[in-house]
Amino acid sequence: MNDHVTATRSIRRRLIVRLLASAAILAVILFLVVQSFGRQLGQESQDNILAASVTSVLDAVTVQDGALNVDIPYSAFSMLGNISDDRVFYRIEQNQAYLTGYEDLPFAEGLTTESQPAFATEQYLGEDIRLVTASRKLSLNNQPVVVRATIAQTRNGQKQTLRQISQTVLFLGIGFFAIAMVLTFYAAQSTIGPLRRLAASVSRRGPQDLRPVESPVPSEMVPLVRSLNQFIGRLKKSLSQSEEFIAEAAHRVRTPLATVRMQAEVTLRRVERDENREALREMIRAIDESSRAAGQLLDHAMVTFRTDHLVVESFDFQVLVDELVTRLRPIAELKEIDLGWQMGKPALIKGDAILIQNAVRKLIDNAIKYSPTESSIKLTLSQGRSGISLQLIDQGIGFPEKDFELLTDRFVRGSNAQDTIGSGLGLTIADDVANAHGGSLELKNNTEGVGACVTFYLPLR
Amino acid sequence: MRYLLVEDNVALAKSVLDRLSLDGHVVDHAATLETAQDYLRKTDYDLILLDIMLPDGDARSLLKSYRMAGGKTPIITITARSEVSDRVGVLDLGADDYITKPFDFSELEARCRAVIRRQGGMANNIKRFGNTQFDPLAGTLTVSGQKVQLRNRELRLLEIFINATDQLFSKSKLVDRLFSYEDDVAENAIEVYVRRLRKQLEGSDLNIVTVRGMGYRLSVS
Numbered sequence: 181m182n183d184h185v186t187a188t189r190s191i192r193r194r195l196i197v198r199l200l201a202s203a204a205i206l207a208v209i210l211f212l213v214v215q216s217f218g219r220q221l222g223q224e225s226q227d228n229i230l231a232a233s234v235t236s237v238l239d240a241v242t243v244q245d246g247a248l249n250v251d252i253p254y255s256a257f258s259m260l261g262n263i264s265d266d267r268v269f270y271r272i273e274q275n276q277a278y279l280t281g282y283e284d285l286p287f288a289e290g291l292t293t294e295s296q297p298a299f300a301t302e303q304y305l306g307e308d309i310r311l312v313t314a315s316r317k318l319s320l321n322n323q324p325v326v327v328r329a330t331i332a333q334t335r336n337g338q339k340q341t342l343r344q345i346s347q348t349v350l351f352l353g354i355g356f357f358a359i360a361m362v363l364t365f366y367a368a369q370s371t372i373g374p375l376r377r378l379a380a381s382v383s384r385r386g387p388q389d390l391r392p393v394e395s396p397v398p399s400e401m402v403p404l405v406r407s408l409n410q411f412i413g414r415l416k417k418s419l420s421q422s423e424e425f426i427a428e429a430a431h432r433v434r435t436p437l438a439t440v441r442m443q444a445e446v447t448l449r450r451v452e453r454d455e456n457r458e459a460l461r462e463m464i465r466a467i468d469e470s471s472r473a474a475g476q477l478l479d480h481a482m483v484t485f486r487t488d489h490l491v492v493e494s495f496d497f498q499v500l501v502d503e504l505v506t507r508l509r510p511i512a513e514l515k516e517i518d519l520g521w522q523m524g525k526p527a528l529i530k531g532d533a534i535l536i537q538n539a540v541r542k543l544i545d546n547a548i549k550y551s552p553t554e555s556s557i558k559l560t561l562s563q564g565r566s567g568i569s570l571q572l573i574d575q576g577i578g579f580p581e582k583d584f585e586l587l588t589d590r591f592v593r594g595s596n597a598q599d600t601i602g603s604g605l606g607l608t609i610a611d612d613v614a615n616a617h618g619g620s621l622e623l624k625n626n627t628e629g630v631g632a633c634v635t636f637y638l639p640l641r
Numbered sequence: 642m643r644y645l646l647v648e649d650n651v652a653l654a655k656s657v658l659d660r661l662s663l664d665g666h667v668v669d670h671a672a673t674l675e676t677a678q679d680y681l682r683k684t685d686y687d688l689i690l691l692d693i694m695l696p697d698g699d700a701r702s703l704l705k706s707y708r709m710a711g712g713k714t715p716i717i718t719i720t721a722r723s724e725v726s727d728r729v730g731v732l733d734l735g736a737d738d739y740i741t742k743p744f745d746f747s748e749l750e751a752r753c754r755a756v757i758r759r760q761g762g763m764a765n766n767i768k769r770f771g772n773t774q775f776d777p778l779a780g781t782l783t784v785s786g787q788k789v790q791l792r793n794r795e796l797r798l799l800e801i802f803i804n805a806t807d808q809l810f811s812k813s814k815l816v817d818r819l820f821s822y823e824d825d826v827a828e829n830a831i832e833v834y835v836r837r838l839r840k841q842l843e844g845s846d847l848n849i850v851t852v853r854g855m856g857y858r859l860s861v862s
Contacts, residue, residue, distance in 0.1 A: 510755040
């Protein structure tokens, strides 16, 4: 059996990673948008006040007595002062010649029309300033004269406001991300839920449980569950067909053999002549041989089939051996053979109980078959840390030394077994069953006295 | 003992009937489930031999309903199907044992004896001949109050003689009944068991008499 399944990353993890990444991107975008909107808003409000201020300064320029008179109104600066404690600079020019204010104050380029003031951000005296430049045309001594005014304000207040906004937005973003995280875990959990429940209900099943899955599932999982049910159905059908076929085949072969055997026995009772009696006995032996061979072949087919589909369950190996001993004791008693067996501690193992029973039965059958009358067979179950072994010691003919390697091959019989009916499949079956469970079958001759010593070993899993 | 044999194969049923009668049992035969049910309603049996595949259905249903109704009689099922799958079948349904066709009579006898013994034999099976008592289920012989445990073949040989005292048995007839066909035994092997049984019967009112050139018979003095 191949238990290996290639696993890629879990759906739950993928879902969480993707949803969290989306939430993080959204949070960053939110942060940037709100921050730039705040900056823009701050700048616009500063620009509006600067524009109002420069307009009121220019409005206050008058021509008096043939000269320009600049009387800067108090309100022009007080409205700027409203914003914060920022410093304010100004510079007024007449036809691009310095008139009053800070002489080195830069001005905004790109002043096009009279009505539209121009704005710029510059460095002045080591501070960031926002400045506005506007101009006004006047007539002086019938000469056109252009008065240009520039008003600048440091941006500390605006920066502080921006910092506050940024901080608030940062908290907002983090909060958004945290809520998204909680929702993500919840969503991932509830999406995976039905899958988990399905997996649990399928893996909880016993090996014999081949019923279809009937509990309701989300519509996306319906094709999967439908396929699973179809697969379970096919497996069930194939299992029961094979077992049914083998059972039916056995029936077909054995029933006529049983009739022939009975007739032969009835005839034997009436016949007196020795040669006829001998012929009838031969016939009965031949029938027994073919029925046993048919049985062994079918058992072998069943074992081969089942080792491919091991039905693993937990059971007490000791109880299984005890049942077999009880069942086979009458057969052993016919030959006055004593089956020595004692129950001890429970021996729980995992495996296919039907296969293991078949294998152990073959071993006890063999021991009885090859033992002389009035002998004994001893069965011992011993538990180690790694496994359980059943040892059968008989006083029969044992194994020929040269055959040890071959005896578990199909249709191979010991060279000393010609006088006993057999098919050469019993040890093959026991060996196959042991191997299918990761165990082994060991054949030896007794070191003391005569007879065989067979050890059937199964590992604990 | 009273047996019920449920088996539809006439030839098989007849030879089983013959053989069981030889052993001194009274056997009723039913060829269908329906007849079997009729018999079971009217009579108490010591043992039921039940073929699984019958013309009017699967006898496992009979087995199940009989056990559900509290029937205690031991049941041995007869099947020609594969043994591998029957483990999870008849024994779980309440059968005491099963035997696979074709079977040897000695095996059938042995299984019948085993399930009846497991059930706990009834006292009225004990047979008395003068100073000797024979309990076939326990396999004991009591001669003048001295109890002797018989071995399997001694017991079966004595049963053959006791069920037909004064009848002459040839060596070959005894071989047929005492050994399975699997054992390739010579007829004089029977002499060994006759000698042993005689030894167990020493001092008893039962005697195994040799009829020269013919065989043996059991006489009660």
